[in-house]
Amino acid sequence: KAGVTQTPRYLIKTRGQQVTLSCSPISGHRSVSWYQQTPGQGLQFLFEYFSETQRNKGNFPGRFSGRQFSNSRSEMNVSTLELGDSALYLCASSVFGQAVANYGYTFGSGTRLTVV
Amino acid sequence: AQTVTQSQPEMSVQEAETVTLSCTYDTSESNYYLFWYKQPPSRQMILVIRQEAYKQQNATENRFSVNFQKAAKSFSLKISDSQLGDTAMYFCAFSPMDSNYQLIWGAGTKLIIKP
Numbered sequence: 001k002a003g004v005t006q007t008p009r010y011l012i013k014t015r016g017q018q019v020t021l022s023c024s025p026i027s028g029h030r031s032v033s034w035y036q037q038t039p040g041q042g043l044q045f046l047f048e049y050f051s052e053t054q055r056n057k058g059n060f061p062g063r064f065s066g067r068q069f070s071n072s073r074s075e076m077n078v079s080t081l082e083l084g085d086s087a088l089y090l091c092a093s094s095v096f097g098q099a100v101a102n103y104g105y106t107f108g109s110g111t112r113l114t115v116v
Numbered sequence: 117a118q119t120v121t122q123s124q125p126e127m128s129v130q131e132a133e134t135v136t137l138s139c140t141y142d143t144s145e146s147n148y149y150l151f152w153y154k155q156p157p158s159r160q161m162i163l164v165i166r167q168e169a170y171k172q173q174n175a176t177e178n179r180f181s182v183n184f185q186k187a188a189k190s191f192s193l194k195i196s197d198s199q200l201g202d203t204a205m206y207f208c209a210f211s212p213m214d215s216n217y218q219l220i221w222g223a224g225t226k227l228i229i230k231p
Contacts, residue, residue: 033218033219035221043207045218056218058218092219104151105219107153107161107162110159112159
């Protein structure tokens, strides 16, 4: 069974640019969550999508957005990049609702974004 | 605000020893789930063990076990017979049932197993 696939693995962008990250969940998983991981702030929840709808959103500015397609693949977009956006962005997929508590989330290996 | 605290930034033990990682959390919720995740250098978060708050029995998964003290809001992870492959960052995470199971994370503990 294929795992959660995140692309690209590494990315270097210039301040002011925008970036799109991709996440393909495990087959059958309809929920995709995004997390930002930095040395200073640790792991912070960005947003969660289920059946193409955003169900939950963390406390991030509007420059951070996402979407989910009908095949459950999700993309995350950051516009007008700032130096502080440099981070590891992790995607996690799960089955619906209560089952998450039984099986936890399955994470991808992340995209390391560096803003220069 | 709901928070998770891991008070040990880094720990190191000799291979085959037992090590305990601490985690405390703060919440007013009564129904929630607790997780320990491991993040090796490959960066992928791997679920180590999970615990439902309504279960008093401590969860165990092979060499990994937890000491769950609900009243004290404590959720420590014990690794027995530690192996070199256990070297990783370990994160404690809390998931309240009313948040669509969104994860709230601790800062992590870097565990080094020495040969």
